[in-house]
Amino acid sequence: MTAPFRFPRFFVTSPSPCPYLPDRQERKVFTELRGEQASDLNDALGRIGFRRSQSVAYRPSCAGCSACVSVRVVAADFVPNATQRKQVRKNADLEVSACRPWATDEQFQLLRRYLAARHPGGGMADMDEGDYADMVEHSPVNSFIVEYREPSRHGERGKLVGACLTDQQADGLSMIYSFFDSEHAERPGLGNIIIMDHILRARAVGLPYVYLGYWVKGSPRMAYKVRYRPIEALGPTGWALLVDEDASYSPPTEKYEVVAEQMVSLR
Known part of the structure; x- marks a missing residue:
């Protein structure tokens, strides 16, 4: 019952x-x-x-x-811009895998480096291994960790360069928290790659949206979220395409599959 x-x-x-x-x-x-x-x-x-x-x-x-506005990418219609296409080509050799939500020391050390570089003094700066394990493992819903690694060599797994804790919801993937090697000189745009990978994953299983959390107009830290088009914002009357003076949307001119084919590990 x-x-x-x-x-x-x-x-x-x-x-x-x-x-x-x-x-x-x-x-x-x-x-x-x-x-x-x-x-x-x-x-x-x-x-x-x-x-x-x-x-x-x-x-x-x-x-x-x-000011905080919920935003979600319309996965089926997403079209990467020139910069995003270049980042896909640059990182096409990454090995990507979805894992059960289990915290590892390798993930935690990457998180510490990410926070020190991107968010020093932020609310998560004092997070210890126990706090990180709680964040990853204490999920009452369907969650997983997606890991992004350098290519394997001589039978050994490649270095972890990115990770994302993700929830699978009924209508999309919700990116709870992502972190990556933000100082990797040879791999610019790892944060963008993680988002585009999630868009591909959503499309592959027929989920219409990728939830990116809150966008705050006027906050430089949040500006990246509206670079993935088309994107919907939640307003007083419901979800609608985000179109404003700071984040205008032009209809797609080419399909994402053009660059998706280069993400070998996602085929």
Whole structure:
């Protein structure tokens, strides 16, 4: 017998400094994901702009501010720009594999280097191995880790250069957290490669969207998210193609398969 559905209880955090926009305060509304219906609840909340962190689903609920906008790439219609096509060609030899959500020391050391280079002093800067294991392994929904490695040589696995914790939802892939070797001189654009790989993965299994979390207009840290077109944003009337003065969208002129063929490990 299926357990009766229980409407979740929601809570609100205390205000704290906004990490994206100066002189603003952030506040979040959140609920717990647990039990047999955790995946269904996570799917439903994801469609209205919530994100998952371990066993919690949350979304911004800031007084007087709505700058954080949920965005998702329309996977079937995505067309890479010239820079993205060049990055695909540069990284076509990467070996990519999806693994069960199990934390490894290799992943953690890569995360530490990534945080030191990209987000020194950020909210995750003090994360230890236990914290990282909690982030990866304590998932009440269908999650996996995608690893990106240098080519294997002499029977040995290649160096880990990127990873992403990902949820598979009913209508798409939700990229919970990605990290990579941001100082790899010979592999520019690893972060972009990870996103494009997820777009390919979604398309391969018939999922329409790749959820990228929140875009904050005016925040340089979030600008990369709207480079993947077409992309939808969640507004007061629902999801719609994002078109504005800072992130305009032009209809596609060529299909993604032109460069997807070069990503050998994703065939």
